[in-house]
Each structure stands twice: as C-alpha cells, then as structure tokens.
Amino acid sequence: MRKIVLFIATSIDGFIAGKNGDTDWLYTDGDFGYKEFYDSIDTTIMGYNTYYFIKQFKQFPYPDKKNYVFSRSNRKPDGNPIEIIFSDVVEFTRELRSRKGRNIWLVGGSQINSMLINAGLIDEMIISIHPVALGQGIKLFKEDDLRNFQFKLVKHQVFERGLVQLTYDNI
Amino acid sequence: MRKIVLFIATSIDGFIAGKNGDTDWLYTDGDFGYKEFYDSIDTTIMGYNTYYFIKQFKQFPYPDKKNYVFSRSNRKPDGNPIEIIFSDVVEFTRELRSRKGRNIWLVGGSQINSMLINAGLIDEMIISIHPVALGQGIKLFKEDDLRNFQFKLVKHQVFERGLVQLTYDNI
Numbered sequence: 359m360r361k362i363v364l365f366i367a368t369s370i371d372g373f374i375a376g377k378n379g380d381t382d383w384l385y386t387d388g389d390f391g392y393k394e395f396y397d398s399i400d401t402t403i404m405g406y407n408t409y410y411f412i413k414q415f416k417q418f419p420y421p422d423k424k425n426y427v428f429s430r431s432n433r434k435p436d437g438n439p440i441e442i443i444f445s446d447v448v449e450f451t452r453e454l455r456s457r458k459g460r461n462i463w464l465v466g467g468s469q470i471n472s473m474l475i476n477a478g479l480i481d482e483m484i485i486s487i488h489p490v491a492l493g494q495g496i497k498l499f500k501e502d503d504l505r506n507f508q509f510k511l512v513k514h515q516v517f518e519r520g521l522v523q524l525t526y527d528n529i
Numbered sequence: 530m531r532k533i534v535l536f537i538a539t540s541i542d543g544f545i546a547g548k549n550g551d552t553d554w555l556y557t558d559g560d561f562g563y564k565e566f567y568d569s570i571d572t573t574i575m576g577y578n579t580y581y582f583i584k585q586f587k588q589f590p591y592p593d594k595k596n597y598v599f600s601r602s603n604r605k606p607d608g609n610p611i612e613i614i615f616s617d618v619v620e621f622t623r624e625l626r627s628r629k630g631r632n633i634w635l636v637g638g639s640q641i642n643s644m645l646i647n648a649g650l651i652d653e654m655i656i657s658i659h660p661v662a663l664g665q666g667i668k669l670f671k672e673d674d675l676r677n678f679q680f681k682l683v684k685h686q687v688f689e690r691g692l693v694q695l696t697y698d699n700i
Binding site: 369516524 | 693
C-alpha cells in the first residue's frame with residue numbers, strides 16, 4: 359500500500375516554523391534528500407494555513423503533483439494546481455491512501471498532522487532537524503488531544519551543515 | 530575553561546516532559562551515554578521546578594556532585610545535598626563557570642535553559658531524542674524572548690532502541 363509520509367523540517371526544539379510562520383531559518387543551500395523524496399510521491403496533502411504560506415512563493419512548488427488542500431471555508435480558485443477539500447480530513451485521507459499510487463506527502467501543518475497521527479494515518483515521518491533553537495513558533499503537532507505515539511527509527515542521515523534527518527515508521 | 534552542558538532528553542516534537550511534568554515516556558532500559566557524561570561533570574544547576582520533580586525520586590540522583598538549585602522563594606533544607614541560590618541566575622552561573630572545575634550540567638528546565646542560552650551560557654547541548662511524539666508538554670526552552678540560536682552539530686550517536694543523541698556546540 360502507498361504510504362502517507364510526513365516530510366518536514368524542525369528546529370532542535372521541535373518547531374516547524376517561527377512565531378509568524380517564518381521559515382527563513384531553514385537551510386536552503388542543499389538538497390538534503392528532497393529530490394529523492396519528491397520523486398517518491400505523486401500527491402501532496404496540506405492544511406490551508408500551510409498552503410497560504412506556500413502560495414506566497416514565486417512559483418507553486420509542486421506543479422507536477424496532485425495537490426489537496428483542506429479547508430473549512432470556501433476558497434476561490436487562484437490559478438494554482440490544487441483542489442480544495444471541504445470533506446472530513448481523516449476520511450478523505452484514508453480513502454486517498456486506499457487508492458493505487460505512489461506515496462502521499464503530508465506537507466503539514468500542525469493541525470492536520472495531529473488529526474492524521476491520531477487516526478493512525480501517518481505511516482512514516484522524515485524529520486530534518488536544523489541546528490537552530492527557536493524558542494517559539496508553530497509546533498510539529500497541535501497541542502490538543504495527542505496521545506503519546508511511539509515510532510521506530512528506521513534510518514538516520516547527517517548532512518555536512520549539521521542537519522540531521524531521521525526517518526521513523528509508525529508502529 | 531569548563532563548559533556548561535545542557536544534557537537532556539526530548540521527544541521527537543521537542544518536549545522535555547509531558548503536560549504534567551511526566552517523564553514516563555523516557556527509555557530507562559539503557560545507559561545511553563549517561564555514565565560517561567555524569568563522570569565528566571562535578572556540578573549541577575537547575576531550576577526549582579525541575580528539582581521539585583527530582584526530589585520525588587526515591588534517592589537523590591546526584592549525591593556526589595555540587596548541586597545548585599535556583600529559586601525565587603525561601604526554601605527549607607530538605608536533607609538533600611543541594612544549595613538553594615536566590616541570586617541572579619545568569620550572574621551566578623557566569624561566576625560559577627569562571628571557577629576551576631569539571632563541566633557543569635545544566636539539568637533544566639525550560640525557564641533556566643532560556644535564560645542561560647540568551648546569556649550565551651550554554652556551551653554545549655547533548656539532546657537525546659526519544660522516538661515518541663507527545664503533542665504537548667514542557668518545552669526545551671521557555672517561549673518568551675528566545676532569539677534564534679545557531680548551533681554546530683559536533684557528534685551524533687544512534688542507540689539500538691531508536692534513541693538519537695545529538696551533541697551541539699554553541700557558535
């Protein structure tokens with residue numbers, strides 16, 4: 359079965375973005391396994407807040423993928439190759455996973471991450487820990503309701519810049 | 530010069546303890562570098578909240594070290610080999626570091642960690658990432674006022690149980 363993979367960068371203290379959603383602390387001077395991962399997926403899923411941040415990039419970064427953005431409010435088409443999903447995040451994602459295809463990239467953010475980990479729908483996490491402490495910001499998972507989840511470390515990779523990439527399987 | 534070392538365990542999502550200070554998610558079935566580290570220090574420093582948690586252990590775990598506990602309120606002696614410090618955390622710690630001796634273990638918690646990182650007084654961090662997601666709890670650093678800090682990854686070690694230990698130097 360295809361897997362749902364949370365591929366995401368964090369600070370040493372577990373933030374995926376700064377207080378105002380800023381990600382200027384992320385290293386961008388290397389590939390850090392991105393291309394290989396990107397080639398392994400054919401679909402992305404993300405929450406609207408995350409999409410709203412990505413929208414501000416000069417170019418939409420996943421033009422050749424099928425992109426689903428979850429939202430509770432009606433959103434007008436904006437020219438990007440995305441589909442807004444109003445239906446239940448968990449049910450939609452479970453159905454999506456049951457279809458044939460390559461892996462699905464869970465882009466984030468913390469709210470969707472929490473809903474999907476709670477539903478047992480994160481099969482793998484690839485966390486790239488940047489050697490930065492932020493102190494505050496947007497966390498990997500939203501605070502409410504998360505049960506403690508055990509993972510199995512299946513791979514680790516250390517990049518020259520001090521970036522550590524850990525791959526965990528759901529158990 | 531002796532170093533101040535933050536040696537601490539975190540979850541994948543950056544918490545040092547659960548919502549109620551609980552640490553029952555920590556792996557205790559291995560040494561994970563503890564003895565070697567413990568032998569490299571002769572002093573511990575910690576905040577009172579952290580000490581309050583440690584106090585509940587059957588035995589005080591650092592009996593052969595010089596232990597300083599920072600507090601803003603008067604505390605009665607409780608039989609443990611600790612000294613309560615009422616003076617300024619940063620000044621006291623800076624003075625302590627300037628004295629001769631082995632390294633100093635910054636035990637935590639988040640408030641003291643933040644004060645000392647902001648003052649440039651964390652020389653090294655040894656973070657043991659347990660393969661668990663908690664969602665909520667006590668963070669590595671307290672939210673307020675932390676500037677973004679860059680670190681240099683100088684060592685990494687992966688233990689069989691999936692615990693990853695990352696050593697960072699202040700830069």
